[in-house]
Amino acid sequence: MSDSYVNLVNSGFTKTLAKRLGLPRPAHLRRHRQGEPLVPGPVLVVSDAASGDAADAVAQRLLDWDLDVRRHADPAERHGAVVVVLTEVSAPADLGAPMLEVGSVLRGLRPGGRVVIVSRAPEDAGSTATAAARQGIDGMMRSLAKELRGGATGNQVVLTGTTAPTAPSALGALRFLLSARSAFVDGQPLRVADGGAEPADWERPLAGQVAVVTGAARGIGAAIARTLARDGATLVVVDVPAAGDALAQVANEVRGSALQLDVTADDAADRLVEHVRSRHGRLDLLVHNAGILRDKLLANMKPATWDPVIAVNVTAPLTITEKVLAAGAFGDAPRVVCLASTSGIAGNRGQTNYGASKAGVIGMVRASAADLAAAGGTINAVAPGFIETDMTSRIPFATREVARRLNSLQQGGRPIDVAEAIAFLASPQAGGVNGQVLRVCGQNLVGA
Amino acid sequence: MAESRSTSTSTSKARSPKATPTPTTDGTPRRAVVVGGNRIPFARAGGPYVRASNQDMLTAALDGLVARFGLAGERIGSVAGGAVLKHSKDFNLTREAVLGSALSPETPAYDVQMACATGMEAIVGLSNKIRLGQLESGIAGGVDSTSDAPIVVSDALRTILLDLSRAKTAQQKLAAVARIRPNHLAPSAPTTGEPRTGLSMGEHQALTTAAFGISREAQDELAMASHHNLAAAYDAGFFDDLLTPYRKLTRDQNLRPDTSAEKLAKLKPVFGTQLETPATMTAGNSTPLSDGASTVLLASDEWAAERGLPVLATVVDAEAGATDFVHGRDGLLMAGAHAVPRLLARNGLTLQDFDFYEIHEAFASTVLCNLAIWESEEYCRERLGLDGALGPIDRSKLNVHGSSLAAGHPFAATGGRIVASLAKMLAEKGPGSRGLISVCAAGGQAVVAILEAA
Amino acid sequence: MTAARPEPVVVALAGVPSLGGLYARGVAGSVRPGRSRTVRSDDLPRTRLHVGGVSPDPAHLTDYQRLVGETGSDVLPAGFVHVLAFPVATALMVRGEFPLPLLGMVHLANHVEQRRPLTVTDELDIEVHAEGLAAHRSGVSVDLVATVRADDDVAWVGRSTYLAKGYQLSDGDAADDDRPRESPDAPTAPPTADAPLAPTARWRLAADTGRRYAAVSGDQNPIHTNPLAAKAFGFPRAIAHGMYTAARALAEVGPRARGEAFTWDVTFAKPVLLPSTVDVRIADDGAGHAFRVWSSRSGRTHLEGAVRPLP
Structure with missing residues (x-):
């Protein structure tokens, strides 16, 4: 049941050896422990120009969760997570600026870090260009996930219909993907509609069920x-x-x-x-x-x-x-x-x-x-x-x-x-x- | 847990059976109900439980019961249980099992010992405490291992060792040690022999069998029915909520679903071979030595209702009996036949007023001799002091889901097996149904009881 | 016969003699050269051996009770009183005046009257005499009678009938009877003497049964403890003490069924070779409890007897 290779490449002499040989070095994944912070460092919230308000709203909710939220990329900072709000992109060209900003901080992403993109469903797009942009996010996210190391993951919250990025269901999905609970969920788009409710206690969301x-x-x-x-x-x-x-x-x-x-x-x-x-x-x-x-x-x-x-x-x-x-x-x-x-x-x-x-x-x-x-x-x-x-x-x-x-x-x-x-x-x-x-x-x- | 309680109470009240207040005000005791039971499959001696101790098996049976009824961490009023073959280290067997189980460590426990009626006596005792209002809940248990039976040193060695422990000077100690002889080192294992007579249970039953002239064919037929009935019950899923597998055993190991009259007829008699009459008792119509454990959850109606737990049957009444087998007057295993008339009289019932009869099959002929006694005008008058015979019973109501011949008989565990199964049968049969239990025991004893659908 | 006997001579012993010493004397006496194998009915000594103030030892009592299956009560089992009196009887038999040899004596029958219970706190007076020298088909038999008093009251009387093989009674009746085979008030024999009978108990008697009873009773007669010695006396193996099997039968009847005052009769028919398994039947025969012990294998009777209430 245990994967001793993961232990070998993460400790002592065998770690050095694996590094020298260029062997794959799977990381110890960050898993949920009661009382530990939701993310292992500050959260950077990035967006395209049109999604600025949505990103502000999301950032505000992250602050409500007592997270250390940054709105501007600082390559010197070691982030715990990056949230990319792209809900309002209308053309593939809109993706470049925010994603390059994300790229500038990736080297500093902490082990077990998270990149979560919040976007909208292509089929709900009002124009072909928007649909193309939204679908582009999917391929971009999957590629990014494959680039991440150190147990970091990349995932996507795909809002359907008119679901607001701050809807309880959208925030619930975001929180899950940021958290250690999603340790082995990687490169996945999660489609979310309106609905759901914020639990009274995030540590015991199923109380009474x-x-x-x-x-x-x-x-x-x-x-x-x-x-x-x-x-x-x-x-x-x-x-x-x-x-x-x-x-x-x-x-x-x-x-x-x-x-x-x-x-x-x-x-x-x-x-x-x-x-x-x-x-x-x-x-x-x-x-x-x-x-x-x-x-x-x-x-x-x-x-x-x-x-x-x-x-x-x-x-x-x-x-x-x-x-x-x-x-x-x-x-x-x-x-x-x-x-x-x-x-x-x-x-x-x-x-x-x-x-x-x-x-x-x-x-x-x-x-x-x-x-x-x-x-x-x-x-x-x-x-x-x-x-x-x-x-x-x-x-x-x-x-x-x-x-x-x-x-x-x-x-x-x-x-x-x-x-x-x-x-x-x-x-x-x-x-x-x-x-x-x-x-x-x-x-x-x-x-x- | 608190959350689930609050959600369960409101809904479970609707199905709560007529609950009497606690304590009762009119002087009549309230009901003690059987909520359910759990046992581990019974294994043959030397089988899969060969390394398991009484404590291991009793704990496993308890844990299965706790899981079935969601009692983890719960403080039960009392757990009573015991074993017939017991190590001296197991002086507090039941309490130790509780401490190793998922029950709250604040659950008290005590040991009971009444040979093969240990399980029954534990159930009766706890039921009475519940009826009196001393307990709201209780778990009765029983366990026995013939594979892990206590072996004791010879009497001579024991005496020397005790002297040694009392010796004060080196010289005294040396003197004690010097008395040890090689033949002292041979251990003595327990036997199923009656201490007072030296006859094994089978030898005793063979005498009774001969006295009542019970035929080999009748015994084999009963044994076959036991296997077929038990197999059918397993196939129908009857034991799905009565049994928790253990050590990879999922059914009673002794069960032979494909046994037949021909196969049984081939077996050589093993008991009564020195008697004048032909020996009839074989390994096929006698219970094998077994390992296993059983538990029964008993409660007041209120306690069960508060937890949304089912109420299968009530423990109506019980009676113990004993016979004078030492002077050859009665059969060793016939005490149940003697106790039943007293139980019937107290409850204003006749022997025919039952939907199910659960007569422990120590041996096929034990059951048949019991029936013969009740059918005998002479015996009922002269030995039982009755006006006449109690009469025959409807044999289709006897041990309908099999009994010890097929399931095996880990002595103290048999009472729990029978009570849990009968309670479920009564619940399935419906209101007003009634069952009679008789479990015979070493020392010429028996406990008999009446259960009714709750 | 008895009318002609002179007055008895009571010899007081300082205490219960040690059986070890008695055996040494007994063995020596038995092989006394030139000992006559013919005895007369008045050859029995007039001596009555008396030991007063015998105080039962609780540990000894416990060992005895455990061995024969009696309950651990303070009441002395009738067989235990026999054990207390036995050394005194032996002391009488090793006296030079006693006409028969101790060695090789066979216990034929035993009759005990337990008139009232004796307890471990009683001080016992034990008096033993011999009487009833009689012809037997294979020798001469004699009764050793022990009377046990407590507080000047006869509480227990035991009569043990022994046979000296190969001896002749010069003035007795023809040795055609086997009188001791049955006591006058012995139970009627079971219907078919050696036919299978339903046992109520089975005893598995181990090879060391004789040694264990010897350790408790003091009766170290080698035919019970040593297979070689048993062979010397014509038995293939060591044999169980008769009083051990009789005591177990008495225990099997149990304290409730025998009551406080009772008679306990036993006739020894055939020795129990050790080890062996024997079947036992205890049955209420209306007048009390009869018992019989027979070989599980051959069905031959070893001993039979009865325990009956005394009025």
């Missing part, structure tokens, strides 16, 4: 449960009866309750609804994390390797979400988060079944966004890239070494990174994010 996490006995599911609990949620953790002992440990650790349930069983949704209703009255957050792999080349595929993957990974989330909605068991602002995969986006040899299921999840998320919105909620997916888990630790060494370095951060992510993204999507401030797939992959080359 009842969360169900399937597949929670170990790995990413257990990390999700712990993270949601850390953020204040009351947990019901679900896993198959056979994983009950590990599930019990997780339930007790997060002071939640365990429900031994096969999500593919006919009565799974009924038992789930009965459990949350009797114990907590309702359900606020539903995380469909349960998933299985049965890798085989399609030429060798059998029903025994195909059917369960589809049943667990996509049919169960579909059915359970529908039934919980129909039963009216959700609270006022439900959040559903599914686990997709980069394999569902880019495909993977030997994973026709898995790819179908995970791409199916993406389709489901997009298609049911309207239903959830009607219920006052959202549904989104997180697509993890290479994550260091029990599952990936069984990949042969050489394959694993290649797979984990194939991204801009040159390392595998951790279960907590996926969990943080899910906790964000489950939070009140993410109310404007709906029907989206957020990749947690360190900007993996696969399917990028």
